[in-house]
Every structure is written in C-alpha cells, then in structure tokens.
Amino acid sequence: FRAAAATLAVGYARVGRLADARALLAKTLLDCRLCLTARGWVAETAGDHAAADRWFAELDRADPELPDADAEWGAALLERGDLDGAIARLKAAHRKGPRFADPLETWGEALMAKRDYAVAAARFAEADSYAPRWGRNHMKWGEALMLSGRYAEARRQYEAANGMDLS
Numbered sequence: 001f002r003a004a005a006a007t008l009a010v011g012y013a014r015v016g017r018l019a020d021a022r023a024l025l026a027k028t029l030l031d032c033r034l035c036l037t038a039r040g041w042v043a044e045t046a047g048d049h050a051a052a053d054r055w056f057a058e059l060d061r062a063d064p065e066l067p068d069a070d071a072e073w074g075a076a077l078l079e080r081g082d083l084d085g086a087i088a089r090l091k092a093a094h095r096k097g098p099r100f101a102d103p104l105e106t107w108g109e110a111l112m113a114k115r116d117y118a119v120a121a122a123r124f125a126e127a128d129s130y131a132p133r134w135g136r137n138h139m140k141w142g143e144a145l146m147l148s149g150r151y152a153e154a155r156r157q158y159e160a161a162n163g164m165d166l167s
Contacts, residue, residue: 002028006038013045021045033062037072044076052076067097074103078110086110101131105140112144120144135164 005024012021021042028035040055056076060069074089087110093103108123124141131137142157 067093101127117148135161135166
C-alpha cells in the first residue's frame with residue numbers, strides 16, 4: 001500500500017489534485033521513506049517550498065547515509081531555480097552514493113541551467129558509466145554537447161538514446 005499510495009499521491013499532485021494527494025498521504029506512516037519523499041514532492045508541487053524542505057530534511061534524518069534525500073531535494077531545488085542550492089545537494093548525494101546515476105544527471109541539468117555545458121557533459125558522461133541504457137541521460141548529454149558546439153558528439157548521444165528509456 002505504501003509504495004502505491006506514495007506514487008499515486010505524487011501523480012495526483014502533478015495533475016492538480018492536491019487535496020487527493022494530501023488525503024492519500026495522510027493515511028501513510030512517517031516511517032515510510034517513499035512516503036516522506038512523496039510528501040516533499042506534493043508540497044513542492046503545491047508551491048510550499050518550506051514544507052517541501054522540511055519533508056526532505058526529515059527523509060535525510062531517517063537515514064543520513066543514503067543519497068535519496070539529497071538527490072530528491074536537489075531536484076526540487078533545481079525545479080524552483082535555486083541552481084547553487086541544487087548543486088550543493090546533488091554533490092552531497094553523489095558523495096553518499098557515488099555509483100548512483102540520478103544525482104549526476106540532475107547535477108548536469110543544473111550545470112546546463114548555469115550555461116556550463118562542458119562540465120554538464122562531463123556529469124552526464126559520468127552518469128552514463130552507472131546507467132548506460134538511460135535514454136534521458138543520453139538526450140541531456142547530447143544537448144550539453146550541442147550547446148558546447150560539439151555537434152558530431154551530440155548526434156552520437158541522440159542516436160544512442162533512440163530506443164532507450166527516456167524517463
């Protein structure tokens with residue numbers, strides 16, 4: 001129930017059904033890491049950044065050695081445009097889980113938003129070493145290369161993404 005409720009709650013929030021999302025999460029316990037993550041994303045989606053930060057901090061307190069909280073928090077900070085805050089959280093997530101590709105890919109996106117395309121491409125390349133079949137990473141990597149003027153390399157990344165999971 002927990003995983004389904006958390007996933008459904010985030011989905012509800014993203015389509016504007018915030019009351020349904022909150023009602024569903026109210027039925028979950030606070031010892032559920034996925035539910036804490038969902039609470040953070042529902043708050044973030046609702047524009048309640050302070051509540052989102054509290055939920056992501058609670059997730060980090062639940063197990064500070066895991067990279068999840070910093071990775072999710074970094075992604076939320078990126079969405080709200082706090083690029084430096086996002087990068088700091090994503091670096092922390094990478095330190096905690098150096099073989100976890102998600103923080104590296106999101107870090108690359110934050111660097112692209114800062115127009116640091118060459119370093120972004122390096123983050124995407126590093127993420128690829130841990131998730132080589134992740135199409136979204138190849139697409140973003142190609143975008144960073146293209147914006148760096150490295151068109152042939154960009155094309156190779158776009159071609160690699162063809163047929164891969166773009167989530």
